[in-house]
Amino acid sequence: MPGKQSEEEPLEEAAAEDGAEENLVGLTVEEMHQGQEAALALEDMMALSAQTLVHAEVDELYQEVRLLGQGRFGRVLLVTHRQKGTALALKQLPKKSTSLRGFLYEFCVGLSLGAHSAIVAAYGIGIESANSYSFLTEPILHGDLIAFIQPKVGLPLPAVQCCATQLASALEHIHSHGLVYRDLKPENVLVYDPACWHVKLTDFGHTRPRGTLLRLTGPPIPYTAPELCAPPPLPEGLPIQPALDAWALGVLVFCLLTGYFPWDQPLVEVDPFYEDFLIWQSSGQPQDRPQPWFGLAPAADTLLWGLLDPHPQRRSPVCAIKGYLGQPWKQQEGEAEQLGKE
Known part of the structure; x- marks a missing residue:
């Protein structure tokens, strides 16, 4: 991956129990039953x-x-x-x-x-x-998406929107089955054609039923949602939700647009790029963007602010991608240069 190779998250898991306190677990009864049925x-x-x-x-x-x-x-x-x-x-x-x-x-x-x-x-x-x-x-012969992401450039905007739309649809389908994918990264996205018009999600070894209790036992990576980095609300871990996949989708879309990660770890105390993002996001002022975000258009700002909200209850669902299709996600060259001077 441009920037650094992503690693899978080592996690311990347990099943969420019906007796867990609902407001602590963060699941409705219906959501908990959906995961248990899955x-x-x-x-x-x-x-x-x-x-x-x-x-x-x-x-x-x-x-x-x-x-x-x-x-x-x-x-x-x-x-x-x-x-x-x-x-x-x-x-x-x-x-x-x-x-x-x-x-x-x-x-x-x-x-x-x-x-x-x-x-x-x-x-x-x-x-x-x-x-x-x-x-x-089924055989898919063009390899995975990581080989197509040009460092510090990403993919052409039409390909970015095609990939984002298809991946959001795949994740939405997974969530409808009571599951959370948990491993979205370019290495797990297979490419059907050299122009990246058609992609498919693969590798379901980390997919788990909604509500499964998970604990992060290794260092986080850019795709790790911040709620997994915090102390878990239950001794057994955090009950997983589709919001984890929404965060990973936001990071992946940023990578496709820019060719690099927005940060190494979503931890304010160790990563200044993540801290700068949170300050910018909370300001609500798109024109005050940090340096890694130069070149993105306002529509991309709004989309990614939603997918990368540090609070999972406020985070946009993966289907939010649909509301931003057809809009520019990158600044024109002259606009990006002007923003960099301001």
Whole structure:
């Protein structure tokens, strides 16, 4: 990523209980039940999927073509079916670093989301081999979004708005299923075409039911919402809400517009860029923008102020993107230079 490579957040988790005090947890009864229903549905799907795993070595069934991507926990291969020749993407997770439950969870979250134009389509085929677990998805051949973001430039504005619209729609779909995605970053956005007109969200290993209690156990990254950096309201952690994804979407949109992060950590005491942003945001004066925000248009200011509100109850939902489409999100070159002189 331009600026620095983002890391996944190490978190501990627990289930939110009905007896938790509602105003402390920050969830309505309806929201809590939605998350609990999502968790139960996933448990049922995992139990069924465990019984229907195909037990075979991957190379017996599929011919490897090339590597599509690799991360800390596994790799994604382009393969073809040995009998039919069908091209597929195969995500392979080594058993030495992945439990059967962890594999089944990610596999079933993808299946539970069904068909959405901005989410990678998952096929209901899980494979257990001697040393790995694997599942199949549609193949997307142009890599992830990080390769298309030009440092200190970002993407062309039409591509930014296309990406933002599709990702907001994907996140809204995930939230409608009682889930929170929790891992939005360019590495998890796959690109269908070199112009970035069509993108799809992938990798659901960190997705959790709404209301799951989480505790941040490592240093925050730019995409980490500030409420995760504060002491949790319950000993077990913070009950997660879709507002976490709205924050990450705001940071990602900023990166797409500028080619760098707005800050390294959303902590006033350690990051002056974040402190400057909060002062500017609270002033309500767009013309007093800090240096990293030079070049953005007023519509982008308003959109990002909403998505990046430090108070999750006031934060705009991901669907707020829709209200700003077709408007300029970047200043014209002359306007940006004039702002820099004022």
